[in-house]
Amino acid sequence: MTNFAASLSREEFDYLDGTASAGPVVRVAIRALRVAGSPRIAGENLEHVRTLADTPDELPPIIVHRPTMRVIDGVHRLRAAKVRGQLEIAVRFFDGDEADAFVLAVRANVSHGLPLSLAERKAAATSIVATHPHWSDRLIASVTGLSAKTIGEVRRTVKTPQPDRRVGQDGRVRPINSLEKRRVASNLMRADPSLSLRQVAKAAGISPETARAVRTRLQRGEDPAVRQPAGAKKIEDKRHIRPAATPAPLPDRSTVLRYLRTDPTLRFTETGRTLLRLLDVHSMSNEKWASMVRNVPPHCRETIAQAAMECARVWRTVAEQLERNSHGPL
Known part of the structure; x- marks a missing residue:
């Protein structure tokens, strides 16, 4: 099984988010393409095909799994091209394995185009949990458009052996059950209280912040290796609260x-x-x-500036309305 991050380039991943193009676009004969393994349980939507076929503009390229020539994303566009009488269609190729190709198909159909139904997304999640058990619930949730809680429920129904570590959305590998590592950290701290948080974290295989939490619980007389009940209020260590500073920069x-x-x-x-x-x-x-801005023709600058100011005014009004109603219905 390949690692998704290795089989998908950053550009291809961003393309599915609608933020970038992925790879060169080539023209491929329609008769050379296969349609199989789609995450759409209900099949194709003929009305959507007709709508696409009637669009006067050229449709975006479809994504094709090069080893099998199977359409990953764009079956409706392929059908529309046939309705138009085209012999070729614009294609971007994906060279990963079939398991990752399915993930790509799900992500594509969740993030744009005709959305997958809830049942289709849950069925897709079941497949991805089986083929990518090393992915975290949140990572699979981001692909399928479901909640991490739902992915956890799906995972409990899948019989595929589950690893003791998972890859998160940030690409970092973390243990599923960190209680044993917390126990190791607490033993290290008891044996040598002079150890720094970084020394303990490195020795126990946990993050410095987790080491800090272990030390805090030890100082309160609690067992760091016992999981706190859900909904329990976190008690902050006052010694580690820093005075208010300048706000963190927004993303x-x-x-x-x-x-x-x-x-x-x-x-x-x-x-x-x-x-x-x-x-x-x-x-x-x-x-x-x-x-x-530098490339705006001189004779248009004043008009575009006025239009931009009006757009800014509208967006400010929207922002103010959302802020006023951020804790209740509009």
Whole structure:
């Protein structure tokens, strides 16, 4: 089994988020392509095919698994091309294995196009848990558009052996049950209280923050290796509370947008998708905005400046309304 991060380039991963293009686009004969293994249980939507076929513009490239020539993403676009009478279609190739190709198909159909139904996403999650048991619940949730809790429930029904470590969304490998490592850390601290948090963390195989939590519980007379009951209020170690400082910088626009795209309440509603499309327009880097400003023709600058000010006013109004109603319905 391949590691997803190794089989998917960063560019291909970002393409599925709608933030970048992946690989060269080539023209491929339609008769050379296969349609199989789709995450869509209900099959193709003929109305959607007709809508795409009637679109005057050229449709975006489909993604094809090169080793099998199977369509990963874009079956509806392929059918629409046939309706149009095309002999060829624009394609981007994916060279990973079939398990990762299925993951790519699910992610593509969750993040754009005609969304998968809840039943289809749950069925896809079952397959991915079986083929990628080393992935964390949150990572699989981000691919399938489900909650991490739902993935955990799905995992309990799958009979595939589960590893003792999983890969998280940040690419880091973490133990599933860290209680034993906490016990090791607590024993080290009892044996030598002079050890630093970093020394304990390295020896026990935990993070410095986890080591800090272990030390805090020891100082309160609690057993660090006993899991706290769900919903238990965390007691902060007052000695480690730092005075208020300047607020942490907000994440950049592209990071915020990438996070919002993982929210199914936005992705699977028309209002949410419209909002994401509008926000996507404004997610360009400051350098790109500066380049765009420099290239505005002189005779248009004043008009575009006025239009931009009006757009800014509208967005400010939207932001103020959302802030006023952030804790209740609009």
